[in-house]
Amino acid sequence: MCIFCKIAKKEEKAYVVYENERAMAFLDINPLSKGHTLVIPKEHYENILQVPSDIAKDLHEAIKAVCEKLKVFNPDGFNIVSNIGRQAGQVIMHAHIHVIPRYKDEEGKPISFGKPIKVDLEEVYKALV
Ligand code: AMP
Ligand code: ZN
Numbered sequence: 367m368c369i370f371c372k373i374a375k376k377e378e379k380a381y382v383v384y385e386n387e388r389a390m391a392f393l394d395i396n397p398l399s400k401g402h403t404l405v406i407p408k409e410h411y412e413n414i415l416q417v418p419s420d421i422a423k424d425l426h427e428a429i430k431a432v433c434e435k436l437k438v439f440n441p442d443g444f445n446i447v448s449n450i451g452r453q454a455g456q457v458i459m460h461a462h463i464h465v466i467p468r469y470k471d472e473e474g475k476p477i478s479f480g481k482p483i484k485v486d487l488e489e490v491y492k493a494l495v
Pocket of ligand 2: 367368369370371372409410411459460
């Protein structure tokens, strides 16, 4: 069983700050900012693309509730991010969404986004529609 499944079943310790029927939120053990929280489905799915839409609704409720709770730290913004696949930096293969409160005294840049690349938008667009 994966580590986040164990946390969901309360078999592994975590600082759980919110839960509803199918989602749970707990503090990230290596926080990128004060209050960095992870929101997970209690059931195991490898990433958020695998999560059925009705369960995603509970994840969304959890994200909103967590952001509301984090207001106690007076954040000035949030990054809400989900890494999908190892190339994107996913390390724990149980779907999770990072909720990262951001504060004025930080640099104020997006989390881990690289520089824009040169690409033919016309060609990309045609491949997608
Ligand atoms: P990702 O790179 O998107 O897979 O992120 C995994 C996140 O899970 C990292 O930010 C870790 O710090 C965090 N993490 C790993 N193990 C635990 C744990 N036992 N409790 C809380 N957070 C964890
Ligand atoms: Zn799992």
